[in-house]
Amino acid sequence: MQKKLNQKAWFLVLPVFLLVAFSAIIPLMTVVNYSVQDSFGNNEFFWVGAEWFSEILNSERFHSALGRQLLFSAIILLIEIPLGIFIALKIPKQGWAVSLCLVLMALPLLIPWNVVGTIWQIFAREDIGLLGYVLAALDVDYNYTQNSTDAWITIIIMDVWHWTSLVVLLCYAGLSSIPDAYYQAAKIDGASRWATFRYIQLPKLKRVLLIAVLLRFMDSFMIYTEPFVVTGGGPGNATTFLSIDLVKMAIGQFDLGPAAAFSLIYFLIVLLLSWVFYTIMTANEGKTNQS
């Protein structure tokens, strides 16, 4: 009797299964389908097995794009996470300034990604952009379309401007949930400002920081729109990240098989690295509950 009831429950989750199937699983299977076959016009397909995978994994092009991507995500995390925590600590806890700070912080998050790219593309231009013009006037040798270091700096600053707010807002929420008694106890125990941060605030922020790190890692690892608008992957291949390279391969060159294999490898890397972050950050948490 009990078993029969359980079986009926499946009908309740069926709509979700169908939705997920159409939105995720079926498109993903199409990609899998492409990745193991070679296709020509006329809907002709030939089975090639793991050939595309080994081609991608052994290609210099993929290695360098992956290297750039890892470096980019590493720089982004190293800047945005500490900066986000720092700003969150500086936002006042009460008073009229709170809403002002939070609104200012949230603004960059509300801007569409390609608009962010356009803003910075123009902002950094030597001829009409405020930043580029001022730098040129100060005799700073800066040109993001020609110099790859300048291009990197521009894109990193843009991403920091765009996304640090997310870390700030998450950390601010985390900080607000720490009861006053902790700070009072720390005062009575004679803890310094640093000790208070190290032993109260940071441990209590651990959970939101996990979310912040995962979100910022995944987003920065999959970044496409902003560098595409600002540099288009250039100069040369200097800012060609994985997603930009993938689009070039799939749509520019119409190499559907290798592009499909590329996508799957890309997806697995994101999944693997997210798992690594999660495992490291939740290690030695033991059997604790959420208190």
Add this chain to the structure above:
Amino acid sequence: MAKIHLNNIAHSYQPNPNGPDDYALKSMEHIWEDGKTYALLGPSGCGKTTLLNIISGLLTPSEGHVLFGDDDVTSLPTEERNIAQVFQFPVIYDTMSVRQNLAFPLKNRGESVEAINARVEEIASMLGLTDQLDSRALNLSSDAKQIISLGRGLVRDDVNAILFDEPLTMIDPHKKWLLRSKLKKLHQEFGFTMVYVTHDQTEAMTFADHVVVMKDGEILQVGTPKELFERPRHTFVGHFIGSPGMNFLPVSLEGNKAKFNGQTIKLNHDYSTDISDNIMLGIRPEYIAVTTPDNGGIIASVTNVEDLGKHKIVRMTIGDHTLSAIVPEETEISTNEVSISFTPENTLIYRNNLLIEKDK
């Protein structure tokens, strides 16, 4: 070691208070004698925690001075005062072991590693934490966490007062008793001043030498549990202490007689008759004798009898007024009308909510 003197302390959470209603703590003068245990008792929101935070320096009072002995510490930061405080919710440092938690206040004060280790071991054995010293504090039960919070106060040998802000709220009832007796034992051993905030009168009465009753930011009475019970100086204290609380009846006075609802109650003292203010007669339920109506005395009608096993509580009405009496378990109570009488030496008279003091 020194007494703590609150000299004309007042506190308002508003920057520009106008009128007494803006003060969370109204101007008060109070001395906490060295080495005594105090319970700070009062309903929620009466300013108990504010008072505690002023002593520990977490709050700077808007007015007045805090003196430790003869030193004015009003502007001294918390960490430089010889005060420890235990909060309602156990505060522990999540990432640290029990040992590190206990060592934290000493480490922050720059003591040597050997001194810290020795002291931590000593305090841990006193609190019964020796077995758990190296486990993570986060995984312990909340009563163990609260003991650690207390331990962080005890570990400092400069502490001369420990403040408790409703420390047993989060603790299982059967462990409350254990913790409370542990606190008493520690007090006998160390002799520091203890101030214990609670809204539970049993907790206050069993714990402290002196009970301080507060209401609306004012101290209404300071006294031993016996004084609070026998001679509450304010009608609120009478209501608040005791279960059920004191009965109050509006009366008019004629010499050593009180008139109530056309009936006469005999008093032990003469009260001058020109008192025309709000006069109340106060009597503890314990001091009301209940007999059958044919015995004379004041006639009251019984509305309810609660049998608690060891005694009975009789709820009665006289006219529009209700009163309760506590009678021995074996007393038979008629369900209708009874006659009650008050013992004159325990019948108190209040003018405008304040006790009119008469020597016994």
